[in-house]
Amino acid sequence: MKIEVLPEQKGYVTLLMQRGESLKASLIEEVFSTSNWFNRLREYFPEREMKSKEHFEILFQEQAMYQLMEGPDYIVVYFEQQDYIFIDYILVSGTNRGKGVGSIVLNELKSKGKAIILEVEPICMDDPDSEKRVRFYERHNFEKMDIGYERIHNVTSELNKMDIYCWSQSPVSEKWVLDRMKEIYTEVHAYKVKEIYGRNPQPVSEVLWLKGSIEKLAQ
Template identity: 35%
Template sequence: MSESATMTLPNYFKRLNDYFPEQELKHPEQLEDLVKHASVYKKLEDEQFLILYAEFPNFLFVDYLLVSSKIRGKGIGTKVMKRLQSQGKPIVLEVEPEDPAEPDSIKRRKFYSRHGFHEANGVIYRRKDPKGNPFDMDILLWTPDGKTEADDESAYEMMTQVCEHVHNFHAKEYYGKMPADPNKVLSLETVAN
């Protein structure tokens, strides 16, 4: 990312940059600002995994979860997810739609499905990358009561808070605008059963 040419990138950002699509990455300085100054934002990291998440009073938001490619499939991601789920709060996250050309997108969906996450089909989440190209993300929700269907209204309310307190944290400083104005990027549609 050219914006970060004057700063030394933290190691965790380099790890994220090597794995996640560019459009899903925050500006490295915004991410560092979140880690250091946003009271809700947490980072857990070792050589096996990296997770960046927000802990709100009534739910958790998983921003990034990365397991080292050398040990994927060995249960590390499951241990991290169970640690979060043990807090007994709903967990919401964003994931790219499945794409057969991107096998990791399918693996991620299967991982979250195995851990009880369900898609909030009625929540439409459409962002724009730095070049202005729109892209969609699906919203997945896990609830401690084991519901097998996502509660779209709850997921929508959670994502509104995520946009306001995570994605837009000091955003004007880094992007010159709010990249995730919930009134523009989120909508709630009725889904027929």
């Protein structure tokens, strides 16, 4: 796991790494709890979109490419693979929105040269920020995929419908994005769900499909 932390924490982490000491689970938890990243996410995102703290910690400890990038005015939680990056959560503090912070963060991820996939809440009249989020990603050349995505929350049992957006330097097909989203669902959203929440995860075929495809019509 890679940890990018607040400036005041970097000296501590760097010193440990210079000593050759490993960042074990207890230390990872200490660094994260110091930064208050979980509470900041929970205050902004609706419960139906949040993972439990235990789920986050297991992902950080066991999925090496599930990572946290954090600064005083932003938080990004993402899952990085060889050919893509999935942004699980991105948050820019309210007072810093509209100042280019989100663009800087996205450009930093784009500089890795990989496709970027993310889930975006559809525009909703009850949530003025929903349209702002969609327009923000469109300005950064993210394209909405014709992919259906409906997931039942592991705690609230609410049905959460999201749109899938993708940015890539070279063209990718919707089938390519769908295949990566299936991997993301299995390795991130549904990872150890039975152990953490005491319920079986939904089959991936119920969660993701190409709209209008035979796969969906058969369900």
